[in-house]
Amino acid sequence: MTRERPWLDGMPPLSAGALAGLLADEDRRRCVAALVLGAITAEEVGRAARLDVRRTATALTRLLDTGLVLQGEDGTCHLVGEAFRQAARADAAARAGVPGVEGPPDQQKVLRAFVRDGRLVSIPTQRSKRLVVLDLLAQEFEPGRRYSEPMVNLVLGKWHPDTAALRRYLVDEGFLDRQAGEYWRTGGSVPT
Numbered sequence: 001m002t003r004e005r006p007w008l009d010g011m012p013p014l015s016a017g018a019l020a021g022l023l024a025d026e027d028r029r030r031c032v033a034a035l036v037l038g039a040i041t042a043e044e045v046g047r048a049a050r051l052d053v054r055r056t057a058t059a060l061t062r063l064l065d066t067g068l069v070l071q072g073e074d075g076t077c078h079l080v081g082e083a084f085r086q087a088a089r090a091d092a093a094a095r096a097g098v099p100g101v102e103g104p105p106d107q108q109k110v111l112r113a114f115v116r117d118g119r120l121v122s123i124p125t126q127r128s129k130r131l132v133v134l135d136l137l138a139q140e141f142e143p144g145r146r147y148s149e150p151m152v153n154l155v156l157g158k159w160h161p162d163t164a165a166l167r168r169y170l171v172d173e174g175f176l177d178r179q180a181g182e183y184w185r186t187g188g189s190v191p192t
Contacts, residue, residue, distance in 0.1 A: 027056075
């Protein structure tokens with residue numbers, strides 16, 4: 001059964017406090033560690049975390065329900081590492097008084113116009129505005145890491161349902177490159 005991140009359906013992304021709460025449980029921490037170290041099936045996670053089947057299932061179910069872990073159609077589990085960065089950004093933005101938007105005032109204005117509750121309300125038609133949005137989306141991808149098209153779709157799907165258009169724009173504008181079904185980041189700003 002495929003589970004989606006609840007925040008793809010209009011819920012806000014996980015907060016830093018919610019992440020800390022999730023990781024306060026020893027079994028969930030062990031499962032996250034196993035996923036970070038490369039386990040992708042529930043059996044591999046349980047073995048690496050040294051948990052029995054019941055405890056593994058309980059911890060993974062909670063991680064899947066909160067959206068920190070995604071489960072593909074093939075049953076593999078994938079930690080959404082971006083959730084940590086997003087929570088940190090949101091926390092920093094909240095402390096700075098800017099609701100989730102960083103950068104120069106003109107970029108903030110564009111992002112405030114097109115991003116609501118962590119999702120794109122529309123894809124800008126004006127190229128200069130679209131570049132600002134694409135730069136934000138490019139930050140979702142780690143430099144030097146390769147992504148399959150389904151993983152790119154998962155990342156972009158939390159922003160907007162038209163993942164094909166976003167992928168095409170990211171490639172056409174030089175933020176991502178692709179070859180043989182793999183994508184990697186080739187441009188965009190790097191947050192400090």
